[in-house]
Amino acid sequence: MNRTAAGDLRTVFGAAYLVVSCAMSCQALAADAKQTFLDNCAACHGEDARGVKDQGADLTTSPLVKRSSDATLIEFLKMGRQPDAPDSTMKLLMPAFDYLSDEDLAKAVAYARNPK
Numbered sequence: 640m641n642r643t644a645a646g647d648l649r650t651v652f653g654a655a656y657l658v659v660s661c662a663m664s665c666q667a668l669a670a671d672a673k674q675t676f677l678d679n680c681a682a683c684h685g686e687d688a689r690g691v692k693d694q695g696a697d698l699t700t701s702p703l704v705k706r707s708s709d710a711t712l713i714e715f716l717k718m719g720r721q722p723d724a725p726d727s728t729m730k731l732l733m734p735a736f737d738y739l740s741d742e743d744l745a746k747a748v749a750y751a752r753n754p755k
């Protein structure tokens with residue numbers, strides 16, 4: 640085998656390795672995001688993020704979720720929303736998640752955007 644072919648092979652295996660390892664870690668990340676949402680949000684927003692009646696808003700149709708950046712949503716989650724806030728949609732309390740890390744909040748946001 641000449642040097643070029645060996646180099647090509649290394650490149651091919653290298654790329655394949657990257658694809659496989661990404662597939663595994665991306666799946667792990669998605670599972671992690673789901674677990675974070677189930678642990679902290681699903682009681683009110685449902686496992687499918689569609690909202691539980693009289694408990695939490697449907698996040699899959701939420702304009703706020705759609706139009707806001709991840710950073711904005713993380714800030715929102717840290718503050719929560721009081722039932723008497725002018726922008727309240729259900730006149731119910733959205734609790735403040737100031738005790739969760741930005742990383743966990745980012746996971747919850749990722750799942751809310753893409754609940755599966």
Ligand code: HEC
Pocket residue numbers: 676679680681682683684694695696698701702703704712715716720722726727728729730731732733734736747748751
């Ligand atoms: C105790 C119930 C409860 C929990 C737990 C909860 N929420 Fe909420 N959430 C609500 C309620 C109720 C509202 C609607 C508040 C209102 O009346 O405006 C809301 C609103 C929201 C909104 C704004 C929707 C909009 O269109 O205005 C987002 C985003 C959201 N929640 C995300 C989350 C995430 C992510 C978690 C987990 C980290 C979570 N919530 C946990 C009850 C909850």
